[in-house]
Amino acid sequence: MVFNSYEFVLIFLPIFLLAYNVLRSIGRKKGNARVLVDLCIILGSLCFYALFGMRNLAIIFISICINVCTAIPMSFMRERGIGISLFGREILIHKLWLSIGVILNVVLLLFFKLWGVFLPIAISFYTFNQISYIVDLERGDIEKFDIMNYLAYILFFPKLLQGPLMGYGDFDKEVKAACEKSFDYEIFLRAMYLFSIGVFKKVIMADTIGRAVDANFQWLVGMGSIEAVLTAVFYSFQLYFDFSGYCDMAAAVSMMLGIELPINFDSPYKAVNIVDFWKRWHITLTRFFTKYVYIPLGGNRKGEVRTYINFMIIFLISGFWHGTGWTFIIWGAMHGVLYVITRWYGKHRENAKINDVSVGGAIVKGIKILLTFIYVTAAWVFFRAETIEDALILFGQIFKGGVRSFSNGFSAAFQIDELWYILKVTPLMKLSNAWELCAWIFFACSAVMIFFFPNAVRRCKEVKLGIGTTLLTVLLLVWSIVSFGGVSTFLYMNF
Template identity: 40%
Template sequence: MLFNSYEFIFIFLPITLLLYYLIAKKTGSIYAKYFLILASVAFYSYWDIRNLPILLVSIAVNFFAGRRIVETKKKNWLIAGIAFNLLFLAYYKYADFFLDNANTLLHTSFSHLDIVLPLGISFFTFTQTAYLVDAYKGETTSYSKSDYLLFVTIFPHLIAGPIIYHKDMIPQFSEESRYKFNFDNFAKGITWFVIGLFKKVVIADWMSNVANLVFEHSEHLSILEAWGGSLAYTLQLYFDFSGYSEMAVGIALMLNYNLPINFNAPYKACSIIDFWRRWHITLSAFLKNYLYIPLGGNRNGHHMRNIMITMLFGGLWHGAGWTFVIWGGHSWMLYLH
């Protein structure tokens, strides 16, 4: 179920909002929280219910690992939790990519596993990995099962981000004001949502039609048509991600929750560094705080190595293919420049 689909706009969202506030008013915040968990799980399952066990297994393993980290302060639990997340992500997102490269390098003939990529796996995996690291650093406590489940599954962020952090989201679940209808938040949320919807449906989707038409006839293009297609594709990506990011913020505001801003007019950037700070803000922050700095940052004379590893990882995060690796490497060189 996409944010711009009729099912979401005219059925799922209004029913969810109505029942959320009605349940909170009639029975209390705890039941409204349970309802929002149920609604989020239903939202995720609508895409493909076969993905639900994958999400729930990830949540169960990370919740247990986080509890053990908080209780024992042992690094082994952190390593085990992160290893699980990386292997989990590698299997579902990169298995066929690895097999293709193994076949090429080793002249083998491994068959594709043809794994269907679970919806939002990168987002809920990174969200939980950050939680494990923070737990080891002593920056969290043992959350309740319901708080943790809602933190990971809350539907505005689940399919396209942003990457959210426990210290920003979970405290909101305990505030009674979140369960009372707030006209100002609702009005702001609708505004954010409508602006994002316009960017997605009117601009991005139209640009997608133009770009697809050009790419389908790539062998017979003039130079102006080629540049036009490239520009259309650029604008499609820009307004698609910008639109989804704003719709997510708007939906959360309608529910009285604050999601982090994930997109801030990157084409207004004055430098490549400023660009990365504006485009997919939560991913850039994750890579910086949970990869670049733990690698050593700019200390010990390994600044360029650490940037290279971080940017290559960021490139691969976007997709399983050498084009993404090359893009990450190219971004690293631009960053240094």
């Protein structure tokens, strides 16, 4: 069950919200709100995840058992400072136990990534959350292990499938605060406004664009130059709307529960360079790699060259995490190389004026944004292509494809009923390439939303509620729900 489905919107979410608010209210009166809220989150999230299949539920249960068996003994050992002698060195046994726990988590993840008969839904995200939990517990950032708090943190369904990778400390504070709150009608309306934006991005924008991209990746050699460029750009747009839409919906559902998730997607195609891009794209994953991989590797403490090597390691790991093929490694390497160059250049230049607000500064900033987007889009081609050869074919078509009409599969993907009704009553329908206009309409709307609209999470908190926002919420929700017939999973659920 995904957020963009009838089951979630019309059945699961209303029932869960009702149960959550009833239990929270009872808990506040009896003084055990945290217990009841945790219990509601755990049971609701298990029901949510179980609908992906029992084998998925079995794997997350195994993962939880591994980490419970790591956390409880480790806490006991840490409190008593038990040590052992190993290879002539005195080692605190709880640190050794932590290492075993982390290794088991990684082995479980790699087994299904490399050799498993199937890829469990969201295994990367709940594995990373498990690792962060036991590491923070060992470091003392988490005072004590509590099974209910732990399970609520790991299973919390709004962030279970694709993140954000929220630290336990932040989650714990949010849940504690939520236990003291009652249902807030205004916050609920703002959350519905945000949810409608997110589901529209996913169902109408990402899924429509995705059908066109999939059609063209089936016959790369038949594209003209313009169509090849649009295919690459539209895949960038698809990823943007797919992931952004999920983040908006996850944040909205959490808002309904009185819990605020960290912003995980902050208009990344507005980035002025690749460093800025990774401060905006999958923000919490970047933080996870920084805290639990980059810093343990030495971070920037071992000299400039070692720092850049550590950056490259992180990006290669990121590429490998997304997929085991060489296309993903190339994608990671492309980002890593430009990231290192940009960091080196930024460190050695003087008087950087990225935020220059003059006319000239705005033009320069616009050029930087465009160049960054082009580079990121080129890297996404390798990310999407089945093979390196396919990626090179697409690049080749950009330069030698010539002038051709759009393929039937590509243009047909954009011929949604809503546009058909509009075009039918206009003179545009008489044009021989009328249906190609649908693709250009999607291109223009996508570009405006991506490069000029504000961050939806921030917007929903600032917007003045009224007739306009209500009508927009209803329009986007109804339009999207009617289109649920072509429901699809989120792209990042495959990682």
